[in-house]
Amino acid sequence: MKTNQQNSFGRLLPYLLIGVYFGIVFTKSEVISWFRIQEMFRFQSFHMYGIIGSAVVVAMISVQVIKRFKLKDMDGDDIVIPPKEMGSGTRYWLGGTIFGLGWALTGACPGPMFALVGNGVTVMLVTILAALAGTFTYGVLRPKLPH
Amino acid sequence: MIEFISQPWPWYVAGPLIGIVVPALFLLGGKQFGISENLRHVCAIIPNKVAFFQYNWKNGLWNMTLILGVVIGGWIGFTLLGNPDPVAISDATRADLTALGVTNFNGLVPSELFSWDNLLSGPGIILIVVGGFLVGFGSRYAGGCTSGHAISGLADLQLPSLIAVLGFFAGGLIATFFLLPMIL
Numbered sequence: 001m002k003t004n005q006q007n008s009f010g011r012l013l014p015y016l017l018i019g020v021y022f023g024i025v026f027t028k029s030e031v032i033s034w035f036r037i038q039e040m041f042r043f044q045s046f047h048m049y050g051i052i053g054s055a056v057v058v059a060m061i062s063v064q065v066i067k068r069f070k071l072k073d074m075d076g077d078d079i080v081i082p083p084k085e086m087g088s089g090t091r092y093w094l095g096g097t098i099f100g101l102g103w104a105l106t107g108a109c110p111g112p113m114f115a116l117v118g119n120g121v122t123v124m125l126v127t128i129l130a131a132l133a134g135t136f137t138y139g140v141l142r143p144k145l146p147h
Numbered sequence: 148m149i150e151f152i153s154q155p156w157p158w159y160v161a162g163p164l165i166g167i168v169v170p171a172l173f174l175l176g177g178k179q180f181g182i183s184e185n186l187r188h189v190c191a192i193i194p195n196k197v198a199f200f201q202y203n204w205k206n207g208l209w210n211m212t213l214i215l216g217v218v219i220g221g222w223i224g225f226t227l228l229g230n231p232d233p234v235a236i237s238d239a240t241r242a243d244l245t246a247l248g249v250t251n252f253n254g255l256v257p258s259e260l261f262s263w264d265n266l267l268s269g270p271g272i273i274l275i276v277v278g279g280f281l282v283g284f285g286s287r288y289a290g291g292c293t294s295g296h297a298i299s300g301l302a303d304l305q306l307p308s309l310i311a312v313l314g315f316f317a318g319g320l321i322a323t324f325f326l327l328p329m330i331l
Binding site for chain 1 (some may be wrong): 152155156157158159160161162163164165166167168169170171172173174175176179180182183185186187189190195197198199200205206208209210212213214215216217218219220221222223224225227228230235236237239240243244252254255256257261262263266271273274275276277278279280281282283284285286287288289290292293294296297298299300301302303304305306307308310311312313314316317318319320321322323326327329
């Protein structure tokens with residue numbers, strides 16, 4: 001599909017609504033709370049594990065159904081789920097650990113950062129800018145990093 | 148009903164509501180759930196010569212629209228459905244954080260740490276700025292964040308995603324048990 005058709009208002013609207021839905025669920029389930037993230041990393045409550053675990057189970061069953069029955073999307077196109085390339089694996093454990101350090105410090109992964117801005121924690125805009133700087137730095141250093 | 152949805156939602160409601168978005172995005176337009184891609188798209192919009200950012204970011208406009216919606220949804224959750232009580236964390240967590248010097252448990256984040264007033268203090272810079280930088284760098288290096296690896300990656304039974312998620316936890320535990328006591 002051409003980019004301009006793909007980006008008409010009518011085609012983007014469902015994604016806006018899914019985002020709004022997400023922002024509400026993130027807020028009401030408190031997964032955007034620094035306190036909840038601390039509770040998770042201290043293994044002091046089931047709350048976050050229950051959320052991530054049940055989200056994975058629901059997503060896993062759905063993805064297996066999509067693959068098994070070779071379902072198509074609403075445009076009639078095949079749904080392609082590209083496998084992640086292992087390479088040396090370094091990027092996954094090392095990049096993952098770096099991400100985890102940041103997740104516990106800020107108490108927010110990328111989605112919740114934006115939901116927190118909506119919740120009035122506007123200083124998270126600085127965190128988002130810093131995350132952009134981190135992403136840009138990765139882009140610059142990418143050719144030199146082990147993957 | 149309003150009373151019910153104004154309460155914090157339990158995990159068995161919130162988890163499935165999040166998980167169902169993965170097939171919804173696939174069925175709607177063949178899109179894969181991954182929030183941190185948006186950070187790369189914004190870098191691609193800014194004119195630069197870095198090879199990693201030379202692609203048509205307009206293909207990611209759906210995702211940037213979604214994240215705009217998350218901001219709006221956060222506002223709705225806060226203003227219309229907001230819960231005035233402190234986040235009901237366990238007593239053990241409260242005790243641990245109190246020992247680290249946290250005194251204000253109102254709101255979703257400790258306001259004494261995550262505020263404009265605290266931004267330029269030592270702990271503020273590390274939590275707000277350094278933490279954000281590590282999230283941005285690490286998510287792109289690992290090729291995804293909580294949504295891309297922990298949810299859509301594990302849902303597709305991808306071993307690389309499992310390794311990334313173990314890394315997320317390793318980093319989180321290091322930050323929680325070694326860095327925070329030094330910073331706070």
